[in-house]
Amino acid sequence: MTIDDLKAFGANTEEGLTRCFGNEGLFFKLIATVPSDANFDKLKAAAETGDTGDMFEAAHALKGALGNLSLTPMYDAVSDICESARAGNAPAPEKVKELLDLRDRLNTIVNQ
């Protein structure tokens, strides 16, 4: 995984690094934990059953973490899901799929 990979992914790496006090190792280490975050599966399951409560909890937790790492595309997607779920509406399925696809792409980058 390189900074350029993350930039190509759409991450705001400068901002993310700043939040890590410029510690690149920490930045990479934290990004590496993202794909295995249990909240993705929780979100996926909730989307299948239509449980907006669980969906909101999972999306809200992911939103904080993704935002902090400035993984902008994922952050934008999860923010939309979060707001829908907060209002008690099931988010558009393509939004959930978009988020999960981004997770898979990030997983590939992380494992490169």
Next chain:
Amino acid sequence: MNENNSNEAPVDEQVSRHRKRKHDKRGETMDSFLKTSGLRRRVLVVDDEIINRMLIGNMLEAEYDVVYAENGREAVERLENTKTGFSLILLDLMMPEMNGFEVLDYAKHSEALKNIPIIVMTSDKDAEVKSIKLGAVDFITKPFHMPEVILARCERVIELSEDKNIIHSAERDPLTGLYAKDFFFEYIKQVEQYNASRQAMDAVVFTIEHFHLINEVYGREKGNDVLRTVAELLVDLFKDSAAFACHAEDDVFYIYCKHRESYDDIVDVCQQSLEEHSRSPKIFVRAGVYPEVDPEVPVETRFERAKVAYTRIRGDYTQKVAFYSSELYEKAIYHERLIADIEDAIENGDIKVYYQPKYAIRGKTPRLRSAEALVRWFHPELGMISPGDFIPLFESNGLIQKVDNYIWEQAAAQIKAWRETYGVTVPVSVNVSRIDIYDPDIESFLANLLTENDLDPSDLMIEITESAYAENADRLIEVINNLRGRGFLIEMDDFGSGYSSLNMLATIPIDVLKMDMAFIRNMESDDKSLRLVRLVIDIAKFLEVSVVAEGVETKSQLDLLKGMGCDYIQGFYFSGPVPPEKFAAFIEADLKVKQEERGKTHDN
């Protein structure tokens, strides 16, 4: 990312402002102590997302020891079970098990948590109001802002919280919960500074007289109970009076309140409560009031004035509330002046010793027997100051010892001087104040005077007053016994003026009884006084001691006393107190009488 903080000052400015403040205010204190001691403050980060925990931890760990919890329940357990306190909690809101709101609610009621500041971290702007209402001190939005800003905000929150805790622990008296004196004064000043419309206010000092008796008789714990009770009562009694209350000294409370005409009811309620705690008849609540304070007078001085008012009734069982007046204040200022000037007065010779002759009247012609040394103060600016003004004052603060020592020295030197000039000894009696008897060196001091001036103990007579007996009989008897053992003669002064008791006469070994001048003054007009004079003379005869009548002004008084068997007379009939050079005339006159009597004997 900056939109959430758009209403705040630019980051650089915030950070540098904070650093500057930190340097100015704390640079040399807590921070430098922590640095040199290697100790670090501890911060607890509570978030269920590891990424958030790690990010925050990375920001803070250069400054703090960072401890983590994954949810509210774990956080509470850590906080309740740790001995080392935390300086700050960073708290996520949405968490499993126990969420951030529940932690905030819990913290309000927990001894372990309630003084630790909590900063809430959330992406949810809407949660801000609820968090602050629940007691959060600050709010950090997710995604996190610049790390420097977060760090600076954490530092600022810790600083404010520590300052607040320090102030809180210092501003209140831990025993009563009332304000400590400095804060009490400061808050009054602040309130007055920011409130233009002023109503008439009173400065009131409440004192529990002889409070120490409660501590001594029932123990300190009980004494503390009493103080707490009085404090609660005062708070309750003044709750509608826009009042500040302060526990100023052990047994002294200050109240600053809306003006009221009377404080008798308040003193009565406190007194009743005290009597429920203690049956001692000596414990009294009294108040001194400076009513409708002059706003131009400094706050501290307002309470000084209330104290001055109280001082006037201290120990007077008939009055419980005294109001300050400017006259009273001037008297207090006058007393301060006397206290400040007395040492110089002794040094400069403004304090003079006068001598009043005492005559033996049993023989056909009155004969000079001895003299009493009396003090006079000629102040270069205030003029002649009455002993009635300064002796009670100096007795109340112990300065009387300095004055008395000086008089004794002068008197001893005078006896020697007269003896050298005239070849006769005129014994002089000096007053020993009830304060002097507490001086452990008093006996050796007096004995040294005899040696220095080559005198006999019987040349320097000691006058003591009844009040010394009333105050500390055991010590007085001890001193008298020791002085008599050295050969001094003891005169009981002002007998009959105060707490005369026959028991005192039985226990104190005295040589001379001096009858109070009030009896003599009234004995010709008032039969009761006359009979009392006779009684005192009889008592003296019974005890086989001689008796001196003071205040004799007329020939008829002298004849009456002589007829009743009185031995000696002192008073204006012969002479008032005079300076030593004038006293010499009495010695010379007496020497002539002596020669004449001798001549008559020869003639016979």
